Amino acid sequence: MHIYEYLFTAIIIVLILLSSSTMISTISEPSHSTSEKEQLKVTAQKIMTQILLDPGNPSEWGSDVDINENNLTTFGLAKYSETTREAYVLDPSKVLRLDSAIPSQFYISPSRVIDLLNLGYDYGFALEFYPALIVDYNATTNEVSVNSQQDGLPIWLANVYARMYYYNETSGQIESTFQINTITGVNGTCIVDFGIHPEKKILILVVDYYGVRVMKVVDPSGSNVMRAYLLGNRLYGASNISDNAIEIMVHRKAGRYAIENVTYSTSKENIEPTTVAILALSDDGNEMIFAPRLPVSDASEEARLTYSSIQGVELSFPFAYSVERSVIICGSAYIVRLYLWRMSF
């Protein structure tokens, strides 16, 4: 044997070792990554169960404004009641406190939620809330369109109930129009024309499609109406609120939905359970203030509330597993989607 033959044999042995090691690693890689995805799935389900079925601790943390993120000891968004409970019914005040637009002292930051969920530095998450149906209103044509969340397909024969509340400059009062009850056509649209065009107005839309009820509080006049936030039974985010205020309620009456209102007072102990918004006038009567209880009250088609542990990122997330659930918030059907990703593997 020559020295070259020894070298050649050695090279072959090393090559066999390298190739077999590479093959073993490559073969195990798909099952490894599948396993990681499975783990992420189970973890996402675990977090989702905790968020949607647990009321958190203290259980009334959404409406009790004395509770800030430091007093919160368990995170959960379920509606709490001493007597009756329904699964996947969320507390609108708790959801509202995830909206970064509310006054900062009421906001619950994602970093605190990560602490409360014991996620540490291992995981990042994002929560998305969006209505079960896309309900859009065109203020120019008075057209309401109802579309499915799946590919935006138009929804035919959806029952639409609408009523407008507006500021009557002559009387200096908040007044309402009659209620329009109509259904959508084959293109998923219908017209809700009240025949008046006041400057400051709010439109309440209720869409019922075979039991799926979606409500929307639309501000068609843009910035002419001031936004406030309803936490518990109090309004925040707007000062100088006069006693001239109403609660707008949606409830079922004779097989249909009725949009009605009662007087609202800041000294009131509890607001009505079916209240979807509060409308008020400022002290000087120049401003109309509205506070919807629904988390998403935008006329935009893409209206959704996104709550993410990555600041500023709202529509694109790292490699993540997502789970979604249908929930009820303030009587309206929503879809909650949780994205969960690992910060490191």
Next chain:
Amino acid sequence: MDIPLKHVIGTIALIGLVIAAGLSYTIITSYIETEVTKQQLNQIAENVALNLIEIITLVNFANYTGNVQMKILELPSDLGGKAYTIQLINETSQNQGCYVQTQLVTRKDITAKSLIPVNSTQTHLKLVTDEEGTQQVRGENTKIIYYSGMVYGGTQDIQDIVVWAWKESLWTTWVGIGLWKSAGG
């Protein structure tokens, strides 16, 4: 027989290389096996943690004191012929939270954990991590829950692993893992 020195050196070097290659191969496969086992332990820990959360939510949701609720878990009896343990750990005081830890009995370094997304010291939840005892389930006369902070993994013919929860009062909910087996032991 006269053998040149270069052949002796070459043959010894080749034998050494073969042994080194064999050892390297064993180390690599062992590392991959460890990784796979860790993944399996992770999956088991995640599964137990998910079921714990579900049983806690169920008990709190029912808001009914007195009854012990439990759920039988389907878990592998061993991992590649190796026994493993499932343990509940509460390290909230050290800011580590509560978690489920799974571990190979023979290799303490192969371990996995899954966090439980609740905070045990600040809430009404009492995680049973150290105590041992029994819990009777209403309507069941032949079997009881033998609870413990740590159980050996795996479903067997005579016993099942369960997660259980008991709302003792409005302010206290006990939760733990245990074995569901005949009252005789």
